[in-house]
Amino acid sequence: xxxxxxxxxxxxxxxxGYDLKAVFDExxxxxxxxxxxxxxxxxxxxxxxxLLRSREAPAKRGPRRxxxxxxxxxxxxxxxxxxxxxxxxxxxxxxxxxxxxxxELRDLSKTRQYFRELREICATRLEELQAIERGWAAQDPxxxxxxxxxxFHVSLTLRKGLSSLAxxxxxxxxxxxxxxxxxxxxxxxxxxxxxxxxxxxRGGHHRTDRVLxxxxxxxxxxxAR
Amino acid sequence: xxxxxxxxxxxxxxxxGYDLKAVFDExxxxxxxxxxxxxxxxxxxxxxxxLLRSREAPAKRGPRRxxxxxxxxxxxxxxxxxxxxxxxxxxxxxxxxxxxxxxELRDLSKTRQYFRELREICATRLEELQAIERGWAAQDPxxxxxxxxxxFHVSLTLRKGLSSLAxxxxxxxxxxxxxxxxxxxxxxxxxxxxxxxxxxxRGGHHRTDRVLxxxxxxxxxxxAR
DNA sequence: GTGGCCATGTAAACTGTTACATGATTCT
DNA sequence: AGAATCATGTAACAGTTTACATGGCCAC
Numbered sequence: 001x002x003x004x005x006x007x008x009x010x011x012x013x014x015x016x017g018y019d020l021k022a023v024f025d026e027x028x029x030x031x032x033x034x035x036x037x038x039x040x041x042x043x044x045x046x047x048x049x050x051l052l053r054s055r056e057a058p059a060k061r062g063p064r065r066x067x068x069x070x071x072x073x074x075x076x077x078x079x080x081x082x083x084x085x086x087x088x089x090x091x092x093x094x095x096x097x098x099x100x101x102x103x104e105l106r107d108l109s110k111t112r113q114y115f116r117e118l119r120e121i122c123a124t125r126l127e128e129l130q131a132i133e134r135g136w137a138a139q140d141p142x143x144x145x146x147x148x149x150x151x152f153h154v155s156l157t158l159r160k161g162l163s164s165l166a167x168x169x170x171x172x173x174x175x176x177x178x179x180x181x182x183x184x185x186x187x188x189x190x191x192x193x194x195x196x197x198x199x200x201x202r203g204g205h206h207r208t209d210r211v212l213x214x215x216x217x218x219x220x221x222x223x224a225r
Numbered sequence: 226x227x228x229x230x231x232x233x234x235x236x237x238x239x240x241x242g243y244d245l246k247a248v249f250d251e252x253x254x255x256x257x258x259x260x261x262x263x264x265x266x267x268x269x270x271x272x273x274x275x276l277l278r279s280r281e282a283p284a285k286r287g288p289r290r291x292x293x294x295x296x297x298x299x300x301x302x303x304x305x306x307x308x309x310x311x312x313x314x315x316x317x318x319x320x321x322x323x324x325x326x327x328x329e330l331r332d333l334s335k336t337r338q339y340f341r342e343l344r345e346i347c348a349t350r351l352e353e354l355q356a357i358e359r360g361w362a363a364q365d366p367x368x369x370x371x372x373x374x375x376x377f378h379v380s381l382t383l384r385k386g387l388s389s390l391a392x393x394x395x396x397x398x399x400x401x402x403x404x405x406x407x408x409x410x411x412x413x414x415x416x417x418x419x420x421x422x423x424x425x426x427r428g429g430h431h432r433t434d435r436v437l438x439x440x441x442x443x444x445x446x447x448x449a450r
Numbered sequence: 451g452t453g454g455c456c457a458t459g460t461a462a463a464c465t466g467t468t469a470c471a472t473g474a475t476t477c478t
Numbered sequence: 479a480g481a482a483t484c485a486t487g488t489a490a491c492a493g494t495t496t497a498c499a500t501g502g503c504c505a506c
Contacts, residue, residue, distance in 0.1 A: 002319045003465085009326035018485050031321040038466060040487055063474040063485050075329070082330050086320045086343040088350070090494095094227045095311045096256040100382045101234035102307050103374040104300070110308065111378070118311040125313070144403075149328040152407065153336070156400050157325045163399075167392040174388075175381050178369075182377065228493080243457050263494060265459055288457050288502045315466095 006032055007042055008078040011052060014069040017043060027154075030129075030161055043068050051077055108186065112179045119172035126165035133158060231257055232267055233303040236277060239294040242268060255354075255386055268293050276302055333411065337404045344397035351390040358383060 006028065010020055017040045024034045046052040051074035057067040070078070095118060102111050136155070137143040147155060231253065235245055242265045249259045271277040276299035282292040295303070320343060327336050361380075362368040372380060 001465085002317070002322050006322050006326070009329065012329070016485075017487090028322075028325075029315075031316070031318040031325070033315045033317070033466095035467065036485095037468080037487075037489095044487095059474090059485085065485065078326070078329055082323055082327050083335065086323065086339055086346065088346055089317075089319045090254075090258045091256070091316060091318070092227070092258070092314070093256040093316070094314045096382050096385060097227050097231050097253075098307055098311065099378055099385075100253075100256070101231070101303070101378070103378045104234065104237070104303055105307050106374065108374075114311055121311065121313055149331065149333075152403075153324055153326070153328045156403070157321050159399065160321060160324075160396050163392050163396050164389065167388050171385050171388050174384065178377075178381070226493085241457075242459090258494095260495065261457090262459075262461095262496080269459095284457080284502090290457065 002032060003034060003038065003042060004046060005078055005081045006034075007039070007046060008051060008070050008074045011043075011068050011070045011074070014067045016057070016065045016067050018065070031157065046074070050074075108179055108183050112176060112183070115172050115175050115179065119169060119176070122165050122168045122172065126162070126169060129158065129161045129165065133162065227257060228259060228263065228267060229271060230303055230306045231259075232264070232271060233276060233295050233299045236268075236293050236295045236299070239292045241282070241290045241292050243290070256382065271299070275299075333404055333408050337401060337408070340397050340400050340404065344394055344401070347390050347393045347397065351387070351394060354383060354386045354390065358387065 007020070010023060010028075015023070017036060020039055021034070021036050024032075024039075028034070043052060043054070047054055047068065051071055052068045053071050054066050054068045057065045059065050098114070099111075102114065105111070140147075144155065232245070235248060235253075240248070242261060245264055246259070246261050249257075249264075253259070268277060268279070272279055272293065276296055277293045278296050279291050279293045282290045284290050323339070324336075327339065330336070365372075369380065
């Protein structure tokens, strides 16, 4: 349901669905991704409820655009939502689910490889956010201070991203240390490299050939693909 | 789709849907919550695909139970999933969405209150995880070392929760400092306490009277509640 | 006997993603 | 003429939550 409220918040300035999609992909997607196919119907619903109003906008360069904006009722609804207590909500963290079960592979070098890749992904995204912050600092001489109320709140969220990702990278590093220490112990305990590594043929089969790919009808033969 | 794989992982030891729900609520829900109404059909689907097998179990104290267990095919599918590269995935972080838009309230004391509550929630959950770790340390004299492969991987995920939540609390504290500094500046700039505080009548209306509560049919009058 | 926990499910609703359909304008 | 970008949507599917239905067994 947060999407509706985010829309009300973003449409305090008038914008089209298409405009909004750009905003989502640029700034919002870090905490709330959205697709156009979800945004358009949502805006229509909110207009039907009287929380948004829209008008046909003269289109320079392109076809007709419908521009939406939050109404007074929309502002009230938004403020009521903002005034509610925070909730952590249910986060689904797929990469942790994998780590939790990864003993199944019986091969710590696989776990190590997993953490190395994860570290890379997070470090890259961290740099992305650091670049944003540098940009802000560059065009505002007393950056973290003297911000508008709007930017102040936005900067609180940026800081969250920055600190979360930095910690994430540190966790990967700590994990890699533990994994390597453990691998060292395994070797010195006389265990040789696990034989399961035989499975690693047909090089680099990342993200291909999903087996569990769609719901099968009852009694459908599993092989029938 | 991760749910299916988590089920395959958990059912390396036989268990009923009901058992599994307890495991989810106790350990797994930190990174992947699940409801029974989702677990039961999922297990049936996985059995139809040949990845789980089930048997009727003699029920001491209660009605009949159906106990599931991962098959050899299920193990293969699980290992294939575990072998894929990590992905961050789309996280939806509702509490950040609110902070991002909270300038709308035009009342920093509301933002401060929000962060105080958020800090409390996270600190509580942090203590929860710390208690788990203390429990492990208590019943295992050389705790973080010499773990089974299973527990080693589980402990990697616990450490993630611990470090994430500690950082989260620190972010709340940093934010509270910034908010209070800014409130001080507002006061000294001659601005008095914002008048919007008039809205704060009818004390403590947390989590009540959601306005945007369900999709309205087209053209439904907004007032018709 | 009834309240609580054990146990298994179905149905409907909600939220979100992927794929598709359509067409204008601008740039090369 | 064709590709890229602007622009708006629909349809089908996938994943999850909430509400409901059912019933056994056990303790008080």
